[in-house]
Amino acid sequence: MTQLDYSQVQALPEIWSIIAQHPEAANGIALHAPHSTPEVKITYAQLHLQIRQFAAGLQALGVQSGEHVAQFSDNGPRWLIADQGVMTVGAINAVRGSQADREELGFILGHSDSIGLIVQDLATLEKVKGYVLNLPIRFVVLLTDETPPAIEGAKTLNFSHLLELGQTHALQPARLTRETTATLMYTSGTSGQPKGVMLSHQNLLSQISGAYAVAQPQPGDRVLSILPIWHCYERTFEYFTLAYGCTQIYTNIRYVKKDIKEFKPNYMVGVPRLWESIYEGIQKQLRDQPEKTQRIANFFLTQGDRYIKAHRTVQGLNLENLNPSFMEKLTAAGQAAVLAPVHALGDRLVYQKIRQGTGGAIKFLVSGGGSIAEHLEDFFEVVGITILGGYGLTETSPITHVRRPWRNIRGGDGQPLPHTETRIVDLETQNPLPAGKQGLVMIRGLQVMQGYYKNPEATQKAITPDGWFDTGDLGWVTPQDDLIITGRAKDTIVLTNGENIEPQPIEDACLRSPYIDQIMLVGQDEKVIGALIVPNLEALQQWAATQGSFVQPPDQSKPTPVGLQEIGLEDKTVQDLFRQELNREVKNRPGYRADDRVGPFRLLTEPFSIENGLLTQTLKIRRAVVTDRYRGMIDEMFD
Numbered sequence: 001m002t003q004l005d006y007s008q009v010q011a012l013p014e015i016w017s018i019i020a021q022h023p024e025a026a027n028g029i030a031l032h033a034p035h036s037t038p039e040v041k042i043t044y045a046q047l048h049l050q051i052r053q054f055a056a057g058l059q060a061l062g063v064q065s066g067e068h069v070a071q072f073s074d075n076g077p078r079w080l081i082a083d084q085g086v087m088t089v090g091a092i093n094a095v096r097g098s099q100a101d102r103e104e105l106g107f108i109l110g111h112s113d114s115i116g117l118i119v120q121d122l123a124t125l126e127k128v129k130g131y132v133l134n135l136p137i138r139f140v141v142l143l144t145d146e147t148p149p150a151i152e153g154a155k156t157l158n159f160s161h162l163l164e165l166g167q168t169h170a171l172q173p174a175r176l177t178r179e180t181t182a183t184l185m186y187t188s189g190t191s192g193q194p195k196g197v198m199l200s201h202q203n204l205l206s207q208i209s210g211a212y213a214v215a216q217p218q219p220g221d222r223v224l225s226i227l228p229i230w231h232c233y234e235r236t237f238e239y240f241t242l243a244y245g246c247t248q249i250y251t252n253i254r255y256v257k258k259d260i261k262e263f264k265p266n267y268m269v270g271v272p273r274l275w276e277s278i279y280e281g282i283q284k285q286l287r288d289q290p291e292k293t294q295r296i297a298n299f300f301l302t303q304g305d306r307y308i309k310a311h312r313t314v315q316g317l318n319l320e321n322l323n324p325s326f327m328e329k330l331t332a333a334g335q336a337a338v339l340a341p342v343h344a345l346g347d348r349l350v351y352q353k354i355r356q357g358t359g360g361a362i363k364f365l366v367s368g369g370g371s372i373a374e375h376l377e378d379f380f381e382v383v384g385i386t387i388l389g390g391y392g393l394t395e396t397s398p399i400t401h402v403r404r405p406w407r408n409i410r411g412g413d414g415q416p417l418p419h420t421e422t423r424i425v426d427l428e429t430q431n432p433l434p435a436g437k438q439g440l441v442m443i444r445g446l447q448v449m450q451g452y453y454k455n456p457e458a459t460q461k462a463i464t465p466d467g468w469f470d471t472g473d474l475g476w477v478t479p480q481d482d483l484i485i486t487g488r489a490k491d492t493i494v495l496t497n498g499e500n501i502e503p504q505p506i507e508d509a510c511l512r513s514p515y516i517d518q519i520m521l522v523g524q525d526e527k528v529i530g531a532l533i534v535p536n537l538e539a540l541q542q543w544a545a546t547q548g549s550f551v552q553p554p555d556q557s558k559p560t561p562v563g564l565q566e567i568g569l570e571d572k573t574v575q576d577l578f579r580q581e582l583n584r585e586v587k588n589r590p591g592y593r594a595d596d597r598v599g600p601f602r603l604l605t606e607p608f609s610i611e612n613g614l615l616t617q618t619l620k621i622r623r624a625v626v627t628d629r630y631r632g633m634i635d636e637m638f639d
Contacts, residue, residue: 004018004019004022004243004244006018006205006208006209006243007209009205010176010177010178010201011087011176011177011178011180011182011201012084012087012182012201012204012205012239013051013055013084013087013088013173013176015208015239015242015243016044016047016048016051016084017048019044019048019242019243019244019245020044020045020047020048022044022219022245024219024245025044025219025245026043026044026045027043027044027045028043028044028219028220028245028247029041029042029043029247030042030043030044030046030047030242030247030248031047031077031080031247031248031250032247032248032249032250033076033077033250034249034250034251034255034259034263035250035251035252035255036076036077040076040077042077044245047077047080047081050081050163051081051084051085051088052085052088052166052171053085053162053163053166053167054081054082054084054085054088054162054163054166055084055085055086055088055089055166055171055173056165056166056167056169056170056171057085057157057162057163057164057165057166057169058085058086058089058091058116058162058166059089059169059171059172060165060166060168060169061116061138061139061155061165062138063086063089063091063115063116064089064090064091065089065090065091065174065175065176066090066091066092067091067092067115067116068091068092068093068094068112068113068114068115068184069086069091069092069093069094069114069115069116069117069118070093070094070095070096070108070109070112070114070116070117070118071083071086071093071094071095071096071117071118072095072096072097072098072100072105072108072109072117072118072119072120072124072128073097073098073118073119073120073124073143073229074097074098074099074120074228074229074230075225075227075228075229075234075250076143076229076250077250078143078159079143079229080229080238080242082118082141082143083095083183086118087176087182087183087201088171088173088174089173089174090174090175090176090180092181092182092183092184093118093183093184094108094109094112094114094183094184094186094196095183095184095185095186095229095230095235096108096186096230097228097229097230097617098119098120098121098123098124098127099610099617100617102127102128104194105127105128105131106128106130106131107193107194108186108194108196109128109131109132109135109137110131110135111196111453111454112184112186112196112453114135114137115136115137115138116137116138116139116140116141117132117137117139117140117141118140118141118143119140119141119142119143120142120143120144121142121143121144121146122142122144122146122148122149125140125142125148125149129151132151132154133151133152133153137151137153137154138153138154138155139154139155139156139157140154140155140156140157141156141157141158141159141162142156142157142158142159143159144158144159145158145159145160146158148161176201177201178200178201178202178205179200179201179202180200180201181198181199181200181450182199182200182201182203182204183198183199183204184196184197184198184199184453185197185199185230185232185235185394187394187395195452195453195455195458196452196453196454196455197232197394197395197449197452197453198449198450198451198452198453199232199397199449199450200450202446203397203446203447203448203449203450204236204239204397206397206417206419206445206446206447207236207237207239207240207397207398207399207447208236208239208240208243209418210399210417210418210419210420210447211236211237211240211399211402211417212240212244213417213418214388214402214404214405214417215267215363215364215405216244217240217241217244217245217246217266217267218244218245218246219244219245219246220245220246220247221241221244221245221246221247221266221267221363222246222247222249222263222264222265222266222267222361223237223238223241223246223247223248223249223265223266223267223268224249224251224256224259224260224263224265224267224268225238225248225249225250225251225268225269226251226252226253226256226268226270226274227269227270227271227618228617228618231369231394231617231618232392232393232394232397232398233269233368233369233392233398233399233618234269236397236398236399237269237366241267246266246267249263249265256274257278257281260278260357260358260359261356261357261358261359262359263359264359264360264361265359265361265362266361266362266363267362267363267364267365267366268362268365268366269365269366269367269368270365270366270367271367271368271369271370271618271619271620272367272369272370272371272372272373272376272619273619274619275365275367275372275376275380275387276373276376276511278358279376279379279380280536281357282354282357283514284538285357286298287542296349296350297350300342300343300345300346300349300350300351301346301350301379301382301383303339303342303343303346304342304343304346304351304382304383305378305382306335306339307335307336307339307340307342307343307382308343308378308381308382309378310332310333310335310336310339311332311336312410313328313329313332314329314332314333314336317407317408317409317410319409319410319411319412319484320590322409322478322480347384350383351382351383351384354383354385355383355384355385358385362385362386363386364386364387364388364405365380365385365386365387365388366387366388366390366402367387367388367389367390368389368390368391368392368398368399369618369619369620370504370619370620371389371485371504371505371508372387372389372508373508373509373511373512374410374411374508374509374512374589374590375511375512377389377410377411378410381410386405386408388402388403388404388405388408388414389402389403389410389412389413389414390402390403390413390414391413391414391483391485392447393471394449395448395449395462395469395471396443396445396447396448396449396469396471397447397448397449398447399417399447400416400417400420400422400443400445400447400483401413401414401415401416401417401420401422401483402414402415402417403415407480407482409478409482411484412478412482412483412484413475413482413483413484413485414482414483415480415481415482415483416445416481416483417445417447419445419446420443420444420445420446420447421443421444421445422441422442422443422477422481422483423441423442423443423444423468424437424438424439424440424441424442424475424476424477425439425440425442426439426440427439427440427489433476435476435477435478435479436476436477436478436479437476438474438475438476438486439474439475439476440470440471440472440473440474440489441471441473441474441475441483441485442464442468442469442470442471443468443469443471444466444467444468444469448463448467448469449463449469451463472488472489472490473485473487473488473489474486474487474488474489474492474502486502486504486505487502487503487504487505488504491503491504491623493521493522493523493524493529494524494525495523495525495526495527495528495529495595496525496526496527497527497595499593499595501521501523501529501595501596503520503521503529505589505591506521506529506586506589506596506598507519507520507521509585509586509588509589510531510533510581510582510585510586510598512585512588513581513582513584513585514536514539515535515536515539515540515543515577515578515581516533516534516535516536516578516581517534517535517536517537517607518533518534518607518608518621519531519532519533519534520532520608520621520623520626521598522627522634522637523599523638526638527599528595528597528598528599528600529595529596529597529598529599530598530599530600530601530602530634530637530638531582531598531600531601531602532601532602532604532626532630532633532634533578533601533602533603533604534603534604534606534607534608535569535578535603535604540574543577547573569603569605574603578601578603579601582598582601583597583598586598600637600638601637602630602633602637604630608621608626613625614626614629
């Protein structure tokens with residue numbers, strides 16, 4: 001591909017005219033929504049035109065540079081057209097998904113001082129209509145072609161109406177600089193009121209140039225998109241891949257496994273929960289195979305695990321031993337040489353079939369939004385699917401660090417992007433710490449936000465006068481500047497003996513058990529840590545079927561699965577099973593200490609989910625909310 005140079009671009013919307021005129025991209029498909037009715041495919045030339053028409057329509061409605069427009073909608077072609085239309089006229093959009101709570105949307109609409117509202121559809125408008133009537137909203141745009149309702153004091157249009165209006169209005173693109181605020185992104189957070197993160201065009205453009213230092217996608221490369229677009233991680237990755245001519249394919253939880261096989265993506269971004277789901281799907285397929293096939297697959301996966309770990313040591317990419325001695329390297333090289341033929345045979349007999357299940361064309365997956373469990377890292381490396389873990393926050397646009405294909409230290413969070421500095425400081429004194437010492441992670445770079453909207457106190461608390469952003473995360477750096485995140489400063493569990501426990505690594509270890517679907521550690525100010533566990537019902541049902549002491553459904557002719565009540569979560573045999581699983585997985589964790597042992601635990605019948613408020617929309621556990629919900633159970637656990 002002819003090199004695209006965005007170094008002189010001052011604002012994000014300038015990208016679309018450049019890529020739309022590129023000979024290798026102009027007529028290529030930019031956006032593909034296979035599950036829309038009808039199916040939608042938009043070329044780069046059409047995308048550029050529709051962005052300009054949307055922007056011209058906004059100007060015809062009187063939108064001025066610097067004004068704020070709320071955008072409550074979900075990932076899809078029209079989201080991007082609206083988003084970039086707003087930026088083209090110099091307005092600032094405050095974004096959130098349509099599925100967010102009504103109260104949260106109402107808060108954002110009012111707090112952002114928006115003068116206009118763009119919504120997913122009529123249902124979303126109905127959700128927030130009461131707020132619209134009480135705020136100075138001048139217009140509402142539906143991103144569907146539904147007939148918009150009349151709203152007193154506000155002009156209402158649908159998507160097609162606005163494009164038609166734009167066709168009759170001469171667009172006057174705003175004069176923007178890299179320092180101009182581009183968007184307000186409200187933190188979802190695991191507790192508390194969301195804060196409006198002000199991101200500039202410089203912040204967003206830093207992600208495009210920074211990501212290109214790690215990977216160089218080509219026109220026509222396929223990207224499968226499943227994360228919510230209001231999340232900074234998905235949003236900036238889409239800007240990046242579209243800036244280099246990729247085809248963006250939109251999927252969802254319902255269709256993702258089918259779409260991976262059908263569209264054969266080259267890239268995909270996700271959170272650890274997505275990779276867990278794919279892993280569990282593969283494991284289920286293996287469990288459904290004849291016993292002989294299972295034994296063969298497990299043999300090669302076991303030997304493959306030994307091979308990749310020896311290979312990591314040879315390359316100096318073993319997080320547990322980043323500086324192996326000559327003898328350690330020699331021993332590992334010998335082991336890798338012996339296992340290489342077995343690993344190659346495993347690839348032909350087993351791993352290739354697994355990769356075909358993920359489309360067979362993945363160049364790499366990008367994982368963020370939390371740490372990846374060690375067993376997932378190992379499994380995907382064994383079968384030849386590369387995962388590049390990264391780190392960042394909404395306040396840092398978001399990516400600050402990412403693992404490189406040539407330095408992919410599993411368990412780590414990568415080296416910094418260009419123009420990014422990392423500093424580890426002591427929690428109490430704020431003094432810098434040397435490499436290898438754990439402390440509070442501070443970041444300085446082009447991606448650090450301008451501040452929190454209308455919240456100078458929070459901004460001052462988060463960013464030092466010389467530009468260092470306090471991430472609130474604990475971690476350390478290697479001598480080669482790889483960042484290793486160990487947990488959230490506020491998530492640390494302090495036991496009565498004074499020991500600090502970082503829950504995430506222990507939870508990740510416990511998730512290796514096939515019987516544990518979700519887990520959250522508790523135990524602040526207690527003698528030992530405890531756990532709330534959501535069992536993997538399918539695996540538990542299979543196990544229960546082998547136990548004669550459990551009640552089965554009365555009508556065996558019906559395909560009714562054994563439910564949790566039939567299994568009996570309080571049964572001593574079930575409790576012993578989970579005790580055994582917890583003890584084994586925690587003790588097998590690298591760096592195990594006696595204080596890491598999980599003491600009392602309780603099995604929950606209700607999973608943590610977005611719907612019940614126990615997960616954020618990026619699938620992180622809301623620890624404070626879970627603790628409040630199960631306060632009585634937790635107190636009883638430690639009595």
